[in-house]
Each structure stands twice: as C-alpha cells, then as structure tokens.
Amino acid sequence: MEDRVDLESLGEQLYTKIYPQHKENAGKLTGMLLELPGSVLIQMLQDESMLSAAVEKAIRALQLQLEPNRVKSKDEEDVSVSSDSLGEQLFELVDVYSTGHSQKITGMLLEQHKDAVLKLLSDPKLLEEQVTLALKTLKEQDEETDISDTSDADEKEKLGEELFSLVEGIDPLHANDITGTCYTKD
Structure with missing residues (x-):
C-alpha cells in the first residue's frame, strides 16, 4: 500500500x-x-x-x-529496423535508467535476436528486467576483476616476502635493497 x-x-x-x-x-x-x-x-x-x-x-x-x-514504404521499414536504428532507439530507452553503463547495456541487449530487441522497445517492463539483469552482470564482472586484482597483489606480496627471506640468508646487510630492486620488476 x-x-x-x-x-x-x-x-x-x-x-x-x-x-x-x-x-x-x-x-x-x-x-x-x-x-x-x-x-x-x-x-x-x-x-x-x-x-x-x-x-x-x-x-x-x-x-x-x-x-x-x-503505411510505410519498403525503404522506411528497412531503415526503422536496421541495427543502427534499433541501437539508437534502445540506447535512448536504456539511458533513462541512468545506470552509468548505458552504452555497455545497450550493446549487451543488442546481442539478442532482432525480434527480441524489437520486443524490448515496445515492452517497458521487459526492458527494465533486462537492464537490471545486464547491470547485475556488469557488477559481477567488476567484482571478479577486483578479486583477481587482489589475488595478484597478494601473490606478489607473498613472493616478495619469500624472496626477501632467501636474500636475507645470503646478504642480510643489503637484503632490503636487493629485494626491492628484484621485487619491483615484474
């Protein structure tokens, strides 16, 4: 209520x-x-x-x-359902949601069959569902990227610590300098 x-x-x-x-x-x-x-x-x-x-x-x-x-002429019909035209129409509708990802979401939705895209243009509820799903997918992809970046950083840090331990056993006086030099190189 x-x-x-x-x-x-x-x-x-x-x-x-x-x-x-x-x-x-x-x-x-x-x-x-x-x-x-x-x-x-x-x-x-x-x-x-x-x-x-x-x-x-x-x-x-x-x-x-x-x-x-x-009644449309054949040329008008071809233009109205061209991919560019569909993309422009779809972008305008997707952009209303102000997700910050209008271009990406429009691209994702345009990967569907042309009939499905036409249905999105005429069915606001379906379009909202698809935009929400696409946004969720984009956020999940961003999270996966963040996690893999963190894993790489953690892995580099562990390798750096192991390297430091080994170098310290050989040259304790210069271990920081040597490890820092070696560690910064990828």
Whole structure:
C-alpha cells in the first residue's frame, strides 16, 4: 500500500512538472515515466535536465508507437529496423535508467535476436528486467576483476616476502635493497 501511495505521489509531482509544456500528452507521458524505477523518478524530480531528457525520450517512444499505424514504404521499414536504428532507439530507452553503463547495456541487449530487441522497445517492463539483469552482470564482472586484482597483489606480496627471506640468508646487510630492486620488476 505504501508503494502505491509513493507511486501516486511521484506521478502527481511528475504530472505537475510535465503539464505546462505538454498539456495534451501530460497524462500519457507521466504514465510512461512511471514505468521507471522509483529511484530514477526521484532523481528526475530533483534534476530538471534529466526530467526534460526523459520526457523527450518518452515523446519519441510515443511517436514510435503511433507510427506503425501509418503505411510505410519498403525503404522506411528497412531503415526503422536496421541495427543502427534499433541501437539508437534502445540506447535512448536504456539511458533513462541512468545506470552509468548505458552504452555497455545497450550493446549487451543488442546481442539478442532482432525480434527480441524489437520486443524490448515496445515492452517497458521487459526492458527494465533486462537492464537490471545486464547491470547485475556488469557488477559481477567488476567484482571478479577486483578479486583477481587482489589475488595478484597478494601473490606478489607473498613472493616478495619469500624472496626477501632467501636474500636475507645470503646478504642480510643489503637484503632490503636487493629485494626491492628484484621485487619491483615484474
């Protein structure tokens, strides 16, 4: 129940900000933006430029939804489903989530079959799920990289300590200098 109240409150705030410039479509645009996660909506309400960019993207998405009713020529159809066009459309929708990884996530999503990408463009819930999954995957990859970097550093430190012990047995007076020189070389 509390989530519903928060969503209604966010919707009212968004509508109030959108209505002055987009009277005819304010309700529809607000509804489209309410498909985004609450944290993104809160950011938009605090950042006018972010809200403006999201509204513009929603307007373009709305226009894309309205265009299928128009009969298109063969050339227009080829252009509308080209990989570049799909990528641009998908990037605009992914970028609304402000993950900081819009390009990477768009690239990941574009690896899917063209029909799956088209479905993402028309289904905001599915797109949100895919963006969340892609972001989770990216974070896991970053964590794995961090762990392997730490392992390498730990391994280097152990080798350095072993080397120092060996050199100290041979030349205790110069062990620090010798080990430091040898240890800094990879």
